[in-house]
Amino acid sequence: MKARDRFDASFQEQLTELFESRRDVRSFRSDPVPDDLVAELVDLTRFSPSVGYSQPWRFVRVDAQARREAVTASFQRASAAAQATYSGEDAALYARLKLAGFREAPVHLAVFCDESTDTGKGLGAKSMPETRAYSTTMAIYTLWLAARARGIGLGWISILEPDVVERTLEVPEGWRFIAYLCLGYPASYEKTPELLRVGWERFDSRSTQLTIR
């Protein structure tokens, strides 16, 4: 079946607004997100591009309190280790950053890349195996935007010990940890990235980088 050749101007404007207002969210309201909505978001990731059409992303919903606590403890260790690498003003600022919303987020999703999948027959991934991980992050972005369109916020947590997360969630051999996502209704909808708001970073990427050679 053929697809439409373009989308109208009002859709394009809304799509730009969606890109612009997607935020990394670390503060959530406590209201639950319906299970079917979470399932719908994960289902939409099938439209993401992937190397050789390998679709290597694997989503694991983490509901068990004990597993959530093990992941939170891993975050606390990794964050303390990261904090120790900063000094002066950055160390003081780091201590005040909120870098995860484990406690409040009603939904936790761990994302893995199946490095051992035969789907796609290795096309593209034979010369650049890391493209499977790139594909997985494309799926995360699909989910992120689809969530934002439905008023749901997502926070990406990478300050973790990958081997601890893999063991805690007892994932199959060959699955590589990519991201831990906290989802829920945001405490507020912000226009500006939090790290810009709190002064961690001053560079605003809205001045896009394009080099022509």
Ligand SMILES: Cc1cc2nc3c(=O)[nH]c(=O)nc-3n(C[C@H](O)[C@H](O)[C@H](O)COP(=O)(O)O)c2cc1C
């Ligand atoms: C690969 C990746 C890892 C990230 N890890 C973390 C993290 O561990 N903790 C956190 O608070 N934010 C994390 N973020 C979110 C970024 O800080 C955020 O995307 C950036 O500050 C820009 O803000 P915005 O997403 O609201 O536009 C991560 C984002 C990406 C893409």
